[in-house]
Amino acid sequence: MDALIVVFVTGLISMFIAMANKPAYVLITAVVGLSTALVLMISSWFNPAFIQITYEGLEFDKVAILYSVLAMSFTLLIIVGGYSYFKKEVEHTGEYISLLLFSLVGALCMIAFTDLFMFFLGLEILSIPIYVLAGSKKKNILSSEASLKYFFTGAFATGILLFGTAWVYGATGSFKLNEIALAINDGTAQGPLLSIGVLMMMASFLFKVGAAPFHFWSPDVYGGSPNIVTGYMAAVVKLAGLFAFMKLFTFVFGDLHSLWSGALFGLIILTMFVGNLSALGQTKFKRLLAYSSIANAGYALLAIIVQDFESVWNLWIYLLGYGFAVIALIIISLIVNNEDDDISAYKGIGRKNPLIGIVMILALLSMAGVPPLAGFFGKFMVFSSAFNEYPVLVILAVVNSGIGMFYYLRLLMTAMSKEDNEVVATLKPTIMQYIVLAVCAVGLIVGGLITI
Amino acid sequence: MEIYIIPLLFALIAAIAPKNLVKHVGLVGALSSLVVTLTQVVSFSPAETVTLFDPNFITSFGLTFKMGYDGMGLFMVLLTNVMIPIILLSNLNRSIANEKSFNSMVMLMQFGLVGVFTAMDGIMFYVFWELTLIPIFLIVLWYGAPERKNILIKFFIYTFVGSLGMLLSLMALGTYAKDFSHESLVAIQLVPKTAFWIMGGFFLAFAIKIPLFPFHTWQPTTYTVAPMAGTMLLSGLMLKMALFGMIRWMIPLAPEAMADFKCIVITLGLIGILYAAIIAIKQSDIKRLFAFASISHVGLIAAGIMLFDKETLSAVFIQIANHSLVAVGLFLAAGILEKRLGTRTLSEMGGVAKLAPKFGFWFAVIAFASVSVPFTSGFIGEFLLLKGLYGYNWMVGLAAGTTLVFGAVYTLRAYQLSMYGAPKMESFKDLTWNELLAFFLITVFILIIGVYPQVVIDFVGPSLDKLFLSMQASNTLIP
Numbered sequence: 057m058d059a060l061i062v063v064f065v066t067g068l069i070s071m072f073i074a075m076a077n078k079p080a081y082v083l084i085t086a087v088v089g090l091s092t093a094l095v096l097m098i099s100s101w102f103n104p105a106f107i108q109i110t111y112e113g114l115e116f117d118k119v120a121i122l123y124s125v126l127a128m129s130f131t132l133l134i135i136v137g138g139y140s141y142f143k144k145e146v147e148h149t150g151e152y153i154s155l156l157l158f159s160l161v162g163a164l165c166m167i168a169f170t171d172l173f174m175f176f177l178g179l180e181i182l183s184i185p186i187y188v189l190a191g192s193k194k195k196n197i198l199s200s201e202a203s204l205k206y207f208f209t210g211a212f213a214t215g216i217l218l219f220g221t222a223w224v225y226g227a228t229g230s231f232k233l234n235e236i237a238l239a240i241n242d243g244t245a246q247g248p249l250l251s252i253g254v255l256m257m258m259a260s261f262l263f264k265v266g267a268a269p270f271h272f273w274s275p276d277v278y279g280g281s282p283n284i285v286t287g288y289m290a291a292v293v294k295l296a297g298l299f300a301f302m303k304l305f306t307f308v309f310g311d312l313h314s315l316w317s318g319a320l321f322g323l324i325i326l327t328m329f330v331g332n333l334s335a336l337g338q339t340k341f342k343r344l345l346a347y348s349s350i351a352n353a354g355y356a357l358l359a360i361i362v363q364d365f366e367s368v369w370n371l372w373i374y375l376l377g378y379g380f381a382v383i384a385l386i387i388i389s390l391i392v393n394n395e396d397d398d399i400s401a402y403k404g405i406g407r408k409n410p411l412i413g414i415v416m417i418l419a420l421l422s423m424a425g426v427p428p429l430a431g432f433f434g435k436f437m438v439f440s441s442a443f444n445e446y447p448v449l450v451i452l453a454v455v456n457s458g459i460g461m462f463y464y465l466r467l468l469m470t471a472m473s474k475e476d477n478e479v480v481a482t483l484k485p486t487i488m489q490y491i492v493l494a495v496c497a498v499g500l501i502v503g504g505l506i507t508i
Numbered sequence: 509m510e511i512y513i514i515p516l517l518f519a520l521i522a523a524i525a526p527k528n529l530v531k532h533v534g535l536v537g538a539l540s541s542l543v544v545t546l547t548q549v550v551s552f553s554p555a556e557t558v559t560l561f562d563p564n565f566i567t568s569f570g571l572t573f574k575m576g577y578d579g580m581g582l583f584m585v586l587l588t589n590v591m592i593p594i595i596l597l598s599n600l601n602r603s604i605a606n607e608k609s610f611n612s613m614v615m616l617m618q619f620g621l622v623g624v625f626t627a628m629d630g631i632m633f634y635v636f637w638e639l640t641l642i643p644i645f646l647i648v649l650w651y652g653a654p655e656r657k658n659i660l661i662k663f664f665i666y667t668f669v670g671s672l673g674m675l676l677s678l679m680a681l682g683t684y685a686k687d688f689s690h691e692s693l694v695a696i697q698l699v700p701k702t703a704f705w706i707m708g709g710f711f712l713a714f715a716i717k718i719p720l721f722p723f724h725t726w727q728p729t730t731y732t733v734a735p736m737a738g739t740m741l742l743s744g745l746m747l748k749m750a751l752f753g754m755i756r757w758m759i760p761l762a763p764e765a766m767a768d769f770k771c772i773v774i775t776l777g778l779i780g781i782l783y784a785a786i787i788a789i790k791q792s793d794i795k796r797l798f799a800f801a802s803i804s805h806v807g808l809i810a811a812g813i814m815l816f817d818k819e820t821l822s823a824v825f826i827q828i829a830n831h832s833l834v835a836v837g838l839f840l841a842a843g844i845l846e847k848r849l850g851t852r853t854l855s856e857m858g859g860v861a862k863l864a865p866k867f868g869f870w871f872a873v874i875a876f877a878s879v880s881v882p883f884t885s886g887f888i889g890e891f892l893l894l895k896g897l898y899g900y901n902w903m904v905g906l907a908a909g910t911t912l913v914f915g916a917v918y919t920l921r922a923y924q925l926s927m928y929g930a931p932k933m934e935s936f937k938d939l940t941w942n943e944l945l946a947f948f949l950i951t952v953f954i955l956i957i958g959v960y961p962q963v964v965i966d967f968v969g970p971s972l973d974k975l976f977l978s979m980q981a982s983n984t985l986i987p
Contacts, residue, residue, distance in 0.1 A: 366568065421642065426668075427635035436631075437569050440679040447680075454676055458669040465664055469657065474650045 057116060059124070060164050062093040067157030074150020079143035086153045090132045097124055113174030119368050120168040123299045126372065127167065130291045130379050131160045137387040137492035138284035152192065156288060159185040163296035171231040172221050175300060182296060183210055186289060190281040202280025209273045217260035223253025237308045254309050258316055264297040265353045267323055268330040278346035279397070286342050287386030290349045291379040302360045302371060313363055320361050324449060327354035328456040335463045340397045341389055344463060345382070348423065351460055352378055355435060355453055362442045370441055374434030376503050377422055381431060384419040384496035388412055391485045399470055406472040409483050415493045416471050422500045424464040425457050433504030509560060510544045511585065511622050519615035523608055531600060534611035538593040541618060545589040554579040555970040560626060570687040574628040579971030583825060584625035584752050588745055591832055592618050595740045598840045598946035604651050604735055613643035617741060624749045630678045630688040633757060637749065638671055644741055651735040663730040670716035677709030681761060694760050694978050703764035710758035711769065717750035718806050721780035731799035736843030739795070743802050743835040748828050751806070754813050755821065760979050766816070773814045778907055780807030785914035789921065793852045794842045797922050801915070805831055808911055812893040815900055818972050822965040823892030829957055829964065830885035837874035837950045844943060845926060848936055854922065859931030864938040868927050870947035875923045877954045879916040885957035
């Protein structure tokens with residue numbers, strides 16, 4: 057809770073400090089604030105009574121702390137790595153960074169919520185800054201399209217979520233998670249009222265994590281938004297969405313497993329195939345990333361359908377691997393800085409700058425699930441815990457990993473090609489971007505091994 | 509632990525070393541691994557099992573990190589660490605040897621191979637197995653022939669999908685076993701139906717890597733476009749991972765499926781022997797010819813593994829070593845011809861032996877080893893394998909025996925077309941010292957094993973006994 061307040065206040069300060077017209081001040085404020093919040097969050101893992109500020113709608117238990125630390129670290133990496141982009145327009149630097157921080161506040165609320173009211177609030181706090189950020193390249197028509205599209209479809213999904221929440225409230229008589237779970241468990245709440253509510257909530261969750269058939273917004277929004285916002289959406293928004301999904305459906309609606317698992321089963325298969333097959337033909341980097349993130353959402357949903365307490369941990373490892381890989385790729389795309397966002401612009405960057413090449417290899421192979429990288433262990437843990445109950449899903453997921461390998465490999469071959477006639481523009485990564493890439497690389501290498 | 513640290517360390521050093529020193533770095537690294545392995549071999553008695561790494565710790569999903577070796581594991585490690593210096597040595601006069609990334613990747617490859625042969629945990633085995641794919645992919649991508657791109661994607665996807673089959677099998681076994689260590693996985697007993705699918709998953713991975721008959725389509729093209737060093741690594745060492753994997757992992761983990769699988773694999777191996785040999789006879793590209801020859805030879809080894817008795821398995825290890833040596837020798841000869849003449853087409857060669865007598869002699873030695881002349885390692889290995897197959901079914905033995913005839917036909921045809929006749933070129937530079945030394949070392953090893961095969965049999969024998977024993981001890985039946 058204290059960390060949440062620190063993040064929010066940091067956002068406020070960095071918004072106002074931008075008036076000094078010194079982008080560096082904003083960065084320093086944000087980094088110091090976020091680091092403080094991270095330290096507070098981690099210390100509350102070891103010492104829960106350090107500074108106890110409680111609010112009945114939010115509870116930072118150990119699971120929530122794990123996911124919060126991940127979300128905060130990702131945001132920190134994105135802010136540091138994207139600084140060279142933010143400072144291009146000095147008058148907007150503060151807005152970029154503070155909006156990202158506000159959005160993080162929403163993500164933390166979505167992770168730590170204990171009642172549906174707080175959850176809805178978190179979702180809105182998370183989404184609204186992203187609507188704005190997606191359209192922040194004001195003169196770019198694609199960016200405006202992304203913003204508008206995300207806003208309309210997002211608002212629609214939120215509406216459905218709210219509607220579903222109302223039905224659930226009607227059936228159970230409470231917004232509190234434990235009371236809802238109790239009402240479902242002892243049978244006081246049942247019947248179509250509850251079923252419709254739960255299914256509506258599931259639909260809007262599937263929209264938020266970009267699962268098929270609610271995925272149509274994501275290629276356009278990912279493709280049109282500024283690169284760094286795309287990275288934030290893929291790493292942090294997806295993390296918050298998936299965790300909230302798991303929290304509600306594994307722990308609260310767990311007793312209704314037979315109701316929603318059938319639908320989710322079909323949609324997972326659809327999501328994986330739609331994501332991977334569509335990614336095969338992409339020529340734009342961020343659209344490729346969008347489809348790959350759809351496919352990855354499909355794999356991650358396996359952790360939710362199995363309804364197993366270990367899945368909390370499995371999903372965490374999975375998202376860790378995915379987040380580091382996505383951030384590394386997005387930072388590389390910032391360094392390449394190609395207006396058309398064409399994959400051919402990545403030709404030979406491994407030869408131009410071997411360090412970037414190595415990180416790119418690690419990120420792509422981790423996403424494809426090659427051991428011993430974090431992405432492999434995440435996938436392995438999610439898949440193997442699902443194997444007993446859903447062997448068909450796991451086999452299809454593994455087949456999809458094979459399909460996915462194809463486009464990751466193509467990108468890898470483009471980046472690592474050594475032919476002399478392929479000239480690339482000069483790459484000018486900043487020191488901070490090197491640091492972020494190094495952190496991502498270390499995270500990808502050792503991330504899979506921090507198994508408890 | 510040194511056998512892991514040295515390759516990794518030298519992979520790093522090679523990546524940052526100055527360009528004029530890098531080939532020495534690679535060679536020193538490979539030789540120091542060899543020295544370490546030799547000290548381990550000297551202090552090793554074949555009946556023991558050495559644990560290299562065991563943190564006594566099981567992760568939440570059952571990974572135990574166990575590494576270690578027994579006789580056959582150490583034999584494979586020794587083979588790896590003997591072959592890597594020879595491969596580097598034979599490349600010394602080529603521009604590739606001066607590349608940092610090449611030397612670094614070979615060292616990484618060595619690390620992965622040693623890991624595969626010493627893994628005592630299913631997941632560790634998978635991790636190292638996949639790790640070896642990255643260096644070979646990059647070596648071929650960076651230094652291969654111009655038409656490599658699509659071929660390389662085919663190769664990578666093919667092998668990756670195969671490994672995913674193995675991963676599925678491991679996951680399925682993991683739901684029954686308490687952890688992924690080799691002994692826990694061997695200890696579970698499956699009903700034949702489950703065992704069939706589990707062995708099927710492993711088989712997919714290994715059959716693609718070996719490659720066995722219907723899964724071989726990636727191999728000739730990849731061997732052809734790979735640089736000489738890449739082809740040597742692929743044929744000399746990487747496919748041995750799959751043969752070793754069959755012995756260590758596939759059969760002991762799901763022996764209940766042997767009744768169903770024996771016949772399938774032996775049939776596929778047999779088809780491979782005949783089919784690849786006949787295709788090899790008709791080849792006009794020397795590298796493709798040797799690639800098909802390799803399919804033909806390993807088909808016999810794979811069929812022999814499925815018999816799974818001690819005598820045949822000892823022969824399999826002899827044949828694994830023999831095939832490594834001969835394949836590296838043959839691809840070295842093919843590489844020399846390709847580099848000096850700028851072509852791989854047999855009809856454009858001829859008369860090389862007149863211009864380069866030293867090369868003619870050493871190529872002939874390797875060619876004879878390839879057709880299993882007595883006193884070469886191929887003779888005793890193939891003889892024992894064929895004896896085993898004959899005991900299984902006389903028709904199988906007879907059909908497999910044609911490998912000797914066909915092998916002589918295609919190898920000698922390749923030799924004759926390239927080396928004899930009127931010279932079709934002005935001049936041909938004879939062997940350089942490093943190529944000569946590589947040929948010499950290969951020949952020495954071929955002769956040692958050929959004259960005294962008992963040394964291999966004694967080395968791997970006790971560990972095979974232990975493997976059989978551990979398989980019989982498994983008794984917890986799981987549906």
